[in-house]
Amino acid sequence: MKSIRIIHLENNGIDAELVALALKDQAYTADVVIVDDKERFCKKLETEKFDVILMDYDVPNLSASEAIDIVKSKKIDTPIIVISGAIGYDSAIRLIKQGAQDYVLKQNLISLPSVIHRALNETQQKADGVKQKKEKATASAIIHTGIFKMNQKGNCLSVNKPLCEMLGYSEKEIMTGDGWLKYIVPDTKELVTEKLLQQLRGQAPFEIEAKLITGASQEIWVKCNYIPEGNGEFLGAMVDVTTTKSKEDELVNLSMHDALTSLPNRRYFSEAVQMMIHECERGVLNAFAVFYIDLDHFKKVNDLLGHPAGDELLKQAAARFKSIVRKYDIIARIGGDEFLIVFKHINSIGEIAFLCDTLLTKFRVPFYIGEHECLTTLSIGVAYVDNTTTGIDAESIIQKADQALYRSKARGRNCYEIYTDNISHEIQHTIFIENALRHAIDEKELSIVFQPQIDLLKSAIFGFETLVRWRQAVYGDIPPNIFVPIAEESQQINVIGEWVIDSAIKAYQQFDANVTYFKKHGVSLSVNISAIQLLQNDFIDHLLQKIKLNKINPQKFIFEITETGIIQNMSQLKNQFIRSPTTDLCIAVDDFGTGYSSFTNLKELPIKVLKIDQSFVQEIENDANCRNIIKSVISLANAMQITLIAEGVETQKQVDFLLENGCSILQGYFFSKPLALSEVEDYIRNFGAVRFK
Incomplete structure (x- = not known):
């Protein structure tokens, strides 16, 4: 009597006995192994072989669907039969599609033996079909395999007809001289021949691949398996692997090349x-x-x-x-x-x-x-x-x-x-700063300071420029000309710039509420905007919304943009200004004179202030060209009715020259260093006691 091994996934002892009873007195002896959890189920599948897998539809912590997935993941082809007290048609179909062979209801266990018999037959038929397919493929391969004999010198002693057909040469042509070795492509002929002759000197089976030129002048890849015959001769079997090799080459090419270019x-x-x-x-x-x-x-x-x-x-x-x-x-x-x-x-x-x-x-x-x-x-x-x-x-x-x-x-x-090695040290320093910047806001290492801008004709404070400062825990004070370019390069300037704007708005509201002079004289506050920030979509709209939301006078909250930043982003700035109601937005061109901007372009933007770059101001006493440039900028500002500010003023002679030529609003250490938030209110209150020329 035939014996079959069955693994039964079931946690209910009574149901397991009913299944065992249904399998009695059949044409086969059933050796049933019962498991009741996932761990034992997996272990048995890995260590033992079974003819049939029975599984309850819903074992705690292991559904039939999960159990089927486990079987399939282990690449086990054993037929699966699901046993259930009540299973809907849709659920049954879903399990069969997933990989179950059949299902049996618990109230109809009498049909279980016939279901098992049918499942075993179907599995056997499937296996036979696969075997026949493999045999046919093997037979076809044998028919198309080129067979040859070769001695240890690489000479062909005999060849069959499929080999001649594969290479496109007659038997006589192949047998002459170096045999089929003479058809190896020139680029690899020496290397392949040397490798082959070395293997032929041994007495072990081996395999070699080569690219050959056929009688039709086509290149094909062949694989040759050699078996020693014990008399210094080898029996060889050659197959055409061009198609497989082409696919491999294509995959290698894809893995080594950029798809776009x-x-x-x-x-x-x-x-x-x-x-x-x-x-x-x-x-x-x-x-x-x-x-x-x-x-x-x-x-x-x-x-x-x-x-x-x-x-x-x-x-x-x-x-x-x-x-x-x-x-x-x-x-x-x-x-x-x-x-x-x-x-x-x-x-x-x-x-x-x-x-x-x-x-x-x-x-x-x-x-x-x-x-x-x-x-x-x-x-x-x-x-x-x-x-x-x-x-x-x-x-x-x-x-x-x-x-x-x-x-x-x-x-x-x-x-x-x-x-150079120096670059490596600089890069390491830059990377440190870049990483430290990411935490500067959260660590409260950033602060803002305010440098006064004095209108000497009116003996009044025109405004304050907001400047960002960074005191880093390891390096101490890091100058803006060091960390701002790094922030721009690493795209952190957007976050830092937003923090500066928000901090300046709070400071403006504080000054406006607490300092009478600030509100009475309409003192302005300016904030620097990076060219990187300008690249953000709808950035101008974003600024306008902030001003409106915080109820700030837009004419007194000035946004400074460098001349270079304006030139580089002119088209995008124009588009944003066209879309936005920007008549009230106050833009200042910082570092004016360094970027060679077109006056026509300046007229197309709502620019209210020009700031003469400090590089010109600081050379007033030494360079006639700088003095002439400043005079030209003053004339331009007057012609366009734009407010003009000179920054970087440090000496009395610089003050005298600027006043004489029509620039009265000045900023620099001659008047005051940048002030901390707590110092600004005292500076404003004491301003009446300060005397400038």
């Missing part, structure tokens, strides 16, 4: 650089340089024109790079707007400078995306390696080039920087 990716690039390092170590290669390149202002193109335009720009940039590099150099895109180039055979730093200048010049030519002209310059970081360099790998070189890139971007972009 078809350039190599970072993985490909890193492996290529590693090979160059080995070539330098062996003296084969003299030197090479890795260029880490960033497209300046790419994000602006993405934001203004959309991602499809950004993708098109990247493809055009890739094409331009390819037109510049030599055939033995490698260029890769590693994500976003970042590219890597490795230039081989670099003989001097001067050659690096020449290549950088070439790249920078080529990328000063605009790109055209549809009807739009896009200008994106380059920031370049370079790491140089020669045959004296030791103890490095590809990733460390790429990292050094990245650090040099960081430095070139900090210098203002559209330039290059070559890595």
Whole structure:
């Protein structure tokens, strides 16, 4: 009598006995193993083999659905039968679709033996079908397999007809000379032949792959299995694996290239650089340089024109790079707007400078995306390696080039920087500041101070400029000219700028409520806005809402934007001002005279104040050109009826010159250092006692 092994997942002893009773007196003996929880169920499946799996529909903490998933996850093909007291049609169908073979109701256990019998038959038929399919595939493979005999010298002693058909040559052609080895493609012939002859000198089975040229001048991949026959001869079986190899090559290509530009990716690039390092170590290669390149202002193109335009720009940039590099150099895109180039055979730093200048010049030519002209310059970081360099790998070189890139971007972009050890220390310091900035607001390390602006003609306080200060726990006071550029580069300026605006609003409300002079004389408060903040959508609307919500006089709460920031973001600023009711918004152009802005552009924005840059003010006594520039700015401000403020005033002679030429509102240490919040009220109250010329 046939015996079958059954595992039964059931936690109810009575139900388990009823199932055992239903399986008695059948044409087979049932060896039933009962388990009642997930742990035992899994352990039995892993350690023992069963012919049938029975499972209750709802064992506590293990439903039939979960149990089926466990069986399938272990890749067990044993038929599954679900037993249930009450199961709906939909639930039953769902379990069968999930992998159950059948189901039986507990009130109809008499049918269980026939269900098991049917399940076993179906499983056997399925197994037989798979076996037949494999046998047919094997037979087909045998029919199309090229069989040959080869001696230890690589000569073919005999070949069958399928081999001749596969290679497209006659038996006589294949048997002549080096046998089928003469058809190996030239690039790999020497290497494959050497490897094969080495294996033929042994007496162990082996396998080898080769790319051959057929009689029809096509290239095919073949795999050959060799079995020694004990007399110095080998029996070989050759099969065409071109299709499989093509798919493998395609996958490798996809894994090593950027989908958008078809350039190599970072993985490909890193492996290529590693090979160059080995070539330098062996003296084969003299030197090479890795260029880490960033497209300046790419994000602006993405934001203004959309991602499809950004993708098109990247493809055009890739094409331009390819037109510049030599055939033995490698260029890769590693994500976003970042590219890597490795230039081989670099003989001097001067050659690096020449290549950088070439790249920078080529990328000063605009790109055209549809009807739009896009200008994106380059920031370049370079790491140089020669045959004296030791103890490095590809990733460390790429990292050094990245650090040099960081430095070139900090210098203002559209330039290059070559890595030195000093850069590494600077970058570490920069990274520390960048990380510390992320916690500066929460740690209450930031504060604001206020520098007075004095109207000498009226002997009055015109306003105060709000300035941000940072006292860091480790480094102490860090100047704004150090941390603000880092905040801009790391995109933290938006959060910090928002905090400064909110803090200035609170200070304005405090002064307006507590200091009579402030309200009576309409003293203004100005806040600096970064060019990065201007790139935020609807930023101007956001400022207007803040002013309105806090009930502040918009003419007395001034937003200072550098002239360079205005020039770089002119089109976006115009769009925001067009959409917004900005007649009441007060904009000041900071550092005026340094950015060469168009007077026409200035007229299109609601600019109420110009601030003469302190670099001109501080050279009044020494430089006639600076004096002439200041006179021109004063004339411009008068013609446009714009309020003018000179900043950075430190000496009496500077005060005299500015007053004589028509600029009366002055700011600088000659009048006062920046004041803490607690000092401002006293300064205003005591202002009447202060005497200036």
